[in-house]
Amino acid sequence: MGRVFLLSIGNELLSGRTVDTNAAWISGQLAERGIPTVGILTVPDEIADTVESLRLAVSKSDIVIVTGGLGPTDDDLTRQSLAQYLGVELQFHPELFESIAAFFRRRNFTMVDKNRIQAYLPIGTEAISNSSGTAPGIFARKDHARIFCLPGVPSEMKIMFNDFVLPRIIHSAGRQFVISRRLKCFGTGESMIAEKIGDMMLRGRNPLINCTVSDGVITLHIVATAPDSSVAETLIRKDQTVLCEMLGDWVYGTDDQTLAEVVGYHLARTGKTIAVAESCTGGLIAKMLTDIPGSSRYFAYGWVTYGNQAKQSELGVDPALLNKYGAVSEPVVRAMAEGALRKSGADFAVAVSGIAGPEGGTEQKPVGLVYIGVATPDQTMVHESRFSNSRPVIRHRAALTALNLIRLQIRG
Amino acid sequence: MGRVFLLSIGNELLSGRTVDTNAAWISGQLAERGIPTVGILTVPDEIADTVESLRLAVSKSDIVIVTGGLGPTDDDLTRQSLAQYLGVELQFHPELFESIAAFFRRRNFTMVDKNRIQAYLPIGTEAISNSSGTAPGIFARKDHARIFCLPGVPSEMKIMFNDFVLPRIIHSAGRQFVISRRLKCFGTGESMIAEKIGDMMLRGRNPLINCTVSDGVITLHIVATAPDSSVAETLIRKDQTVLCEMLGDWVYGTDDQTLAEVVGYHLARTGKTIAVAESCTGGLIAKMLTDIPGSSRYFAYGWVTYGNQAKQSELGVDPALLNKYGAVSEPVVRAMAEGALRKSGADFAVAVSGIAGPEGGTEQKPVGLVYIGVATPDQTMVHESRFSNSRPVIRHRAALTALNLIRLQIRG
Numbered sequence: 001m002g003r004v005f006l007l008s009i010g011n012e013l014l015s016g017r018t019v020d021t022n023a024a025w026i027s028g029q030l031a032e033r034g035i036p037t038v039g040i041l042t043v044p045d046e047i048a049d050t051v052e053s054l055r056l057a058v059s060k061s062d063i064v065i066v067t068g069g070l071g072p073t074d075d076d077l078t079r080q081s082l083a084q085y086l087g088v089e090l091q092f093h094p095e096l097f098e099s100i101a102a103f104f105r106r107r108n109f110t111m112v113d114k115n116r117i118q119a120y121l122p123i124g125t126e127a128i129s130n131s132s133g134t135a136p137g138i139f140a141r142k143d144h145a146r147i148f149c150l151p152g153v154p155s156e157m158k159i160m161f162n163d164f165v166l167p168r169i170i171h172s173a174g175r176q177f178v179i180s181r182r183l184k185c186f187g188t189g190e191s192m193i194a195e196k197i198g199d200m201m202l203r204g205r206n207p208l209i210n211c212t213v214s215d216g217v218i219t220l221h222i223v224a225t226a227p228d229s230s231v232a233e234t235l236i237r238k239d240q241t242v243l244c245e246m247l248g249d250w251v252y253g254t255d256d257q258t259l260a261e262v263v264g265y266h267l268a269r270t271g272k273t274i275a276v277a278e279s280c281t282g283g284l285i286a287k288m289l290t291d292i293p294g295s296s297r298y299f300a301y302g303w304v305t306y307g308n309q310a311k312q313s314e315l316g317v318d319p320a321l322l323n324k325y326g327a328v329s330e331p332v333v334r335a336m337a338e339g340a341l342r343k344s345g346a347d348f349a350v351a352v353s354g355i356a357g358p359e360g361g362t363e364q365k366p367v368g369l370v371y372i373g374v375a376t377p378d379q380t381m382v383h384e385s386r387f388s389n390s391r392p393v394i395r396h397r398a399a400l401t402a403l404n405l406i407r408l409q410i411r412g
Numbered sequence: 413m414g415r416v417f418l419l420s421i422g423n424e425l426l427s428g429r430t431v432d433t434n435a436a437w438i439s440g441q442l443a444e445r446g447i448p449t450v451g452i453l454t455v456p457d458e459i460a461d462t463v464e465s466l467r468l469a470v471s472k473s474d475i476v477i478v479t480g481g482l483g484p485t486d487d488d489l490t491r492q493s494l495a496q497y498l499g500v501e502l503q504f505h506p507e508l509f510e511s512i513a514a515f516f517r518r519r520n521f522t523m524v525d526k527n528r529i530q531a532y533l534p535i536g537t538e539a540i541s542n543s544s545g546t547a548p549g550i551f552a553r554k555d556h557a558r559i560f561c562l563p564g565v566p567s568e569m570k571i572m573f574n575d576f577v578l579p580r581i582i583h584s585a586g587r588q589f590v591i592s593r594r595l596k597c598f599g600t601g602e603s604m605i606a607e608k609i610g611d612m613m614l615r616g617r618n619p620l621i622n623c624t625v626s627d628g629v630i631t632l633h634i635v636a637t638a639p640d641s642s643v644a645e646t647l648i649r650k651d652q653t654v655l656c657e658m659l660g661d662w663v664y665g666t667d668d669q670t671l672a673e674v675v676g677y678h679l680a681r682t683g684k685t686i687a688v689a690e691s692c693t694g695g696l697i698a699k700m701l702t703d704i705p706g707s708s709r710y711f712a713y714g715w716v717t718y719g720n721q722a723k724q725s726e727l728g729v730d731p732a733l734l735n736k737y738g739a740v741s742e743p744v745v746r747a748m749a750e751g752a753l754r755k756s757g758a759d760f761a762v763a764v765s766g767i768a769g770p771e772g773g774t775e776q777k778p779v780g781l782v783y784i785g786v787a788t789p790d791q792t793m794v795h796e797s798r799f800s801n802s803r804p805v806i807r808h809r810a811a812l813t814a815l816n817l818i819r820l821q822i823r824g
Contacts, residue, residue: 010624011622011633012622012624012633013436013439013452014439014443014448014449014450014451014452015439015440015443015449015592015635016436016437016438016439016440016441016442016443016444017440017443017592017594017624017633018436018624018626019431019432019433019436020431020432020435020436020452021431023432023454024425024428024430024431024432025428026428027425027426027427027428028427028428028429029428030428031426031427031428031429032428036426037426037427038426038455038456038461039426039453039454039455039456039461039465040425040426040432040452040453040454041451041452041453041454042435042451042452042453043450043451044450044451045622049450049451053451056468071602071603071623071625072602072603072606073602073603073606073613073623074606074613074614074615075613075615075622075623103800104601106798106800107798107799107800108798109600109601109604110604111603112603112604112606112607113607114603114606114607115603131800131801132800132801132802132805134601134603152624153625153626154626155627155801155802155805156801159801159802210429212429221429276695276716278695278698281699281702282698282699282701282702282703282707282711282714283688283690283695283696283697283698283699283702283714283716284695284699285695286690286694286695286698286716286718287693287694287695287696287698287699289694290693290694290695290716290718290807291694291803291804291807293769293770293771293803294771295694295718296718296719299694299718300717300718300719300721300722301716301717301718301719301722301726302694302695302714302715302716302717302718303714303715303716303726304688304695304698304702304713304714304715304716305712305713305714306698306702306707306708306711306712306713306714307708307712307713309712310712310713310756313755314713314715314726314755343725343726344722357705358705359705359706391703391705392703395702395703
């Protein structure tokens with residue numbers, strides 16, 4: 001039938017030291033494929049608690065996904081707990097030991113005795129291979145249920161979930177198809193978006209439309225339910241078209257797309273290049289652009305000119321402008337963008353200078369004041385923003401606003 | 413005795429739309445006061461599931477804190493579920509109705525019929541007043557257990573937890589103080605750390621030492637329990653000293669400190685400056701250094717020389733080196749670091765070049781190969797690393813490794 005129960009193992013999850021993002025991520029992946037998560041239980045690193053929670057999970061579901069407790073240290077007890085729950089011994093697997101040893105050799109790390117435990121599996125279970133860490137996962141069956149144990153490290157867990165777990169459970173999921181699409185918006189507030197789309201957000205509607213906000217990006221979730229995936233897809237497409245028309249330039253992409261990805265897509269499509277000159281964002285825009293695989297096709301030059309001297313020597317900003325207007329000003333950002341364009345020979349250059357705080361604000365130039373310049377061979381435009389909130393938020397909003405201005409510029 | 417079980421109610425927590433930060437926050441508040449959370453269970457907005465989870469929670473603990481499901485809409489069923497679990501009816505409370513109506517009047521909002529349900533409580537239970545929202549909480553007793561139901565909205569929940577719940581449970585939690593400290597380590601693996609510290613990680617020991625790993629950073633949690641906070645603090649200090657001696661240079665900081673923060677601290681302390689020249693990390697190291705408030709004291713110059721041309725024109729890398737060895741090579745990274753040092757006049761320069769993937773790897777130079785150079789006026793050292801995993805992980809590990817090399821260099 002395909003009902004999933006999630007077990008999260010770890011003392012750190014029960015003492016507020018770590019927020020359990022794994023359970024939210026897994027349940028989200030399942031929900032997108034119409035597979036319900038019926039419960040999430042977090043228990044400490046103790047064999048008795050883990051065994052009891054496995055019993056509960058199997059009684060409530062037919063697929064159990066366990067995260068955490070597979071590491072090499074003495075507080076990692078999922079392996080032993082699973083064996084006890086299944087009523088079997090642990091067995092040493094030389095081929096697992098060899099693959100763990102190979103992982104250490106590749107990284108030029110010394111393998112220690114503690115890692116030996118990771119080559120043990122409960123008798124009758126199967127290893128789930130872990131390409132990016134030492135801890136293999138474990139796949140077990142008990143009565144009607146299938147149990148998948150994955151490491152708690154999110155990056156390892158996600159790869160193993162996608163490669164091993166998902167293909168095995170999608171196959172056995174039910175007949176109602178739930179398909180969702182996310183529309184990503186930037187450049188306005190949540191209430192303005194809600195106002196524009198009005199009745200489309202009514203509860204009970206199919207597709208159901210939800211709105212979430214994170215780091216200045218507004219996401220509309222369109223969730224369609226239908227007995228058939230093509231019907232659900234048609235419902236989604238229809239809503240997507242209507243929403244895009246209502247919201248215009250605010251919609252920048254879908255699903256997991258980031259602003260940097262969309263900018264990169266347009267640059268690659270048109271064969272154009274971009275350069276970046278950053279002061280208050282300190283490398284964040286360059287980092288976002290180069291997060292994207294293949295970004296070397298359109299990005300070659302970036303400067304983090306955090307000091308005034310660097311703005312002069314690296315971008316050729318006239319010291320007279322810096323003296324007269326200060327580093328956080330329209331003329332200086334204009335000169336930074338034009339300097340970056342000239343030195344890089346790129347088709348677009350973006351420059352940012354602002355006051356990220358917490359110190360350095362004045363009455364005329366408060367914390368949160370940011371100038372963003374976008375230069376092309378034909379013209380340079382400078383945009384003034386005033387962000388509120390903390391240093392990381394101001395830097396992040398400034399970077400997204402810069403990427404959004406480039407997006408609108410490239411699209412013409 | 414004071415063992416707490418947390419129930420989180422809400423479909424949105426089981427579909428990945430919302431991460432359950434309430435449970436982490438509450439368990440953190442409790443842990444700081446020595447009150448253990450023994451389990452966290454998340455269930456959907458369904459009466460049967462909620463009743464069953466209340467039964468489980470009461471069997472495992474003597475304090476149950478429920479969040480969510482107290483709102484005015486049809487999917488909010490905690491009130492009804494609690495009544496069913498207690499075996500009583502719901503009863504209308506005119507004084508609650510009046511206080512909800514007053515809340516709407518204060519905000520000039522129209523109160524709708526749906527809100528009437530929030531003035532009902534299971535017979536024999538007590539309202540928990542909510543100063544910042546419409547949903548009062550509910551306080552109930554069943555057998556040995558006390559049950560606190562709070563709204564899911566974090567801002568309302570936190571006030572009610574602090575004002576109503578905490579005073580009632582601290583009183584009965586006994587006299588044990590729990591204090592914790594985190595030691596942050598970088599530069600080796602979890603198993604090597606565990607091997608070094610050996611018996612100190614034994615279960616049942618006080619302080620209890622747990623080990624977690626996140627993004628290459630290994631955290632040792634030292635958790636001491638004692639009848640008196642100064643005794644707990646002494647226990648922690650003793651372990652901290654022993655661990656720091658055992659682990660040496662691997663320990664870079666405590667609690668929330670990041671590598672960039674520690675590097676910044678040492679630079680500011682010694683009045684030194686740093687410059688950064690990045691290829692595969694694409695601005696990430698500059699971003700991490702400038703995340704820190706006040707970083708302009710020691711950071712002024714950064715280059716993102718993503719293309720070969722930029723490495724030549726901006727850092728003065730000899731084209732012959734690029735032709736002979738390629739951009740990802742010891743000699744080119746050495747030249748990048750020395751170029752950045754020369755052009756910036758800084759005391760330290762760090763340069764990174766590598767293959768972050770997913771494309772661009774060869775047999776000789778696979779994805780994950782990264783060279784990191786650290787230059788000072790006296791010498792330049794280049795370090796070769798081989799990381800596995802995905803592009804973001806490789807970039808992140810490369811940046812942390814670079815910061816760690818700088819840290820070791822600055823400390824001399």
